[in-house]
Amino acid sequence: MDGLEAVRARYLDAIAAAADEDAIEAVRVAALGRKGEISLKMRELGAMDPEARKAAGPALNALKDEIDAALRARRAALADAALEARLAAEWLDVTLPGRPRPQGSIHPVSQVTEELVAIFADLGFAVAEGPQVESDWFNFDALNIPPEHPARQEHDTFFMARAAGDDRPPHVLRTHTSPVQIRAMLAQGAPLRVIAPGRVYRMDMDQTHTPMFHQVEGLAIDRDISMAHLKWVLEEACRAFFEVDRVDLRFRASHFPFTEPSAEVDIRCSWAGGQLRIGEGDGWLEILGSGMVHPKVLAAGGIDPEAWQGFAFGLGIDRIAMLKYGIPDLRAFFESDLRWLRHYGFAALDVPGLAGGLSR
Ligand code: PHE
Numbered sequence: 001m002d003g004l005e006a007v008r009a010r011y012l013d014a015i016a017a018a019a020d021e022d023a024i025e026a027v028r029v030a031a032l033g034r035k036g037e038i039s040l041k042m043r044e045l046g047a048m049d050p051e052a053r054k055a056a057g058p059a060l061n062a063l064k065d066e067i068d069a070a071l072r073a074r075r076a077a078l079a080d081a082a083l084e085a086r087l088a089a090e091w092l093d094v095t096l097p098g099r100p101r102p103q104g105s106i107h108p109v110s111q112v113t114e115e116l117v118a119i120f121a122d123l124g125f126a127v128a129e130g131p132q133v134e135s136d137w138f139n140f141d142a143l144n145i146p147p148e149h150p151a152r153q154e155h156d157t158f159f160m161a162r163a164a165g166d167d168r169p170p171h172v173l174r175t176h177t178s179p180v181q182i183r184a185m186l187a188q189g190a191p192l193r194v195i196a197p198g199r200v201y202r203m204d205m206d207q208t209h210t211p212m213f214h215q216v217e218g219l220a221i222d223r224d225i226s227m228a229h230l231k232w233v234l235e236e237a238c239r240a241f242f243e244v245d246r247v248d249l250r251f252r253a254s255h256f257p258f259t260e261p262s263a264e265v266d267i268r269c270s271w272a273g274g275q276l277r278i279g280e281g282d283g284w285l286e287i288l289g290s291g292m293v294h295p296k297v298l299a300a301g302g303i304d305p306e307a308w309q310g311f312a313f314g315l316g317i318d319r320i321a322m323l324k325y326g327i328p329d330l331r332a333f334f335e336s337d338l339r340w341l342r343h344y345g346f347a348a349l350d351v352p353g354l355a356g357g358l359s360r
Contacts, residue, residue, distance in 0.1 A: 007037065008063055015070045024074055031067050038064050105345025109214055109333060112321040113197045115352040116216050119240045120195045122354050123233060125218065128187075128194040130180035132201070133160060136169045138179035142300035143258040151257055156203040158211075173201035177217035178258060181293070181312055184219060185301025190308045192221040197317065208330055214317035221293065221303065221310030227251075227261070230290055230311035238267060238287075240354065242278040242324060250284055259291025259312055276323060285323070288315035 011031050018024045031038050042060055045053050106114075117127055130138070145151045147169075155175040162170050180196035188194075196217040205211055220229065231249065238247040248268035256262045265288045270281020290313035295305035318330055325344060327333075332340050 004059055004063060008066065011067050012070055015067070015074050018074055020078065021075070024071060024078070028071050032064065038067065104348060105341055106348055106350070107341065108321045108325055108327065108344050108346070109317055111346045111352065112317055112324065113214070113216070115241060116195065116197060116317070118352045118354055119237050120218065123236060125193045125195045128180050128184040128196045129198065130174070130183045130196065132174055132199055133171050134174040134179050136172055138182050139172050139174050142182040142297065143178050144294050144296045145257045149257060158201050158203060175202055176200050176314060177215040178312070178314060180217055181219045181297065182301045185221070185298070185303050190221045190303045192219060192310070194219050210330055210334055212334070215314050216317055218313045219293070219310060221308050223308060225310045227292060227311065230313065234265060234288070234290070234313065241320065244279040247279045254289065256289055256291055258294050258297045260294045262289070262291035264289050276326070278323070287320060288313050290314070
């Protein structure tokens, strides 16, 4: 059949020129669709005489197959090109270094506070809180420090101003965390097991004192609590905190108005080679004050001293942070020097826990 060669060339050119899916489909319909050119020619075969049909039939079939194959190939090529384009556009260099993010760090005081909370939580102590601006009753009277008591002077208290004409006793910036003992007793009653970490204030400033510092108070009240419980709890806590297998604690008789008897507690340490080691050596370092809660303090907290007794302790957080992490100057804690914070700070996600290790 004449002209088939021209038809073939026309469609192959059109297929090669088709730039997208729609163009390819248009060529397919024009050639092979129900009313397409090739389809119509094939229908004409029926009207031919057998000789002519024998020649034209295979040629037409071959042409139909060729065009069909060309359409498929063009479709596949377009799809490949589209994929290539996407791969080129959405290319990402996974070997590039990560973008630096603004970096913060956890202050050693916050870190040590969290460590202590984790340790005492493990020993069954909940966290209690109280205000930093405290009434003088909670800070002093309820703790068996009446107005004329000399301990009031020793505390170097900051007083809040009262409005003119208001002659009630002024509030104070709490000088210790002990008022939280009273607040916890009044709020929860006995039995009771709490620690109270927080800021305290005293008018004092030199290399080992700042006007604001941190304490953690401990209080356990039950029917038969003794100094032995106090000693065991402190030993357990110190072993966990300093991450050593053994500690030696020394209880020295002392005096606090709110405990009776009272003891200051030292921990055995060595300074050999200029390096502090807890739990060995001949040195002793004072780390906290403690004692059995005074009956008057229990009564002020609404707890019957005939039925209940307890121990309490107070420990300087900044001090033991310096000891544990080898930080020489207390004042640097509160200067907000970023270089210092980067050096002594802790990663934000290193949450202290007894299982994973307190500090890493
Ligand atoms: N509150 C005391 C201080 O600030 C410490 C202390 C607390 C002592 C509890 C005994 C019992 O020094």
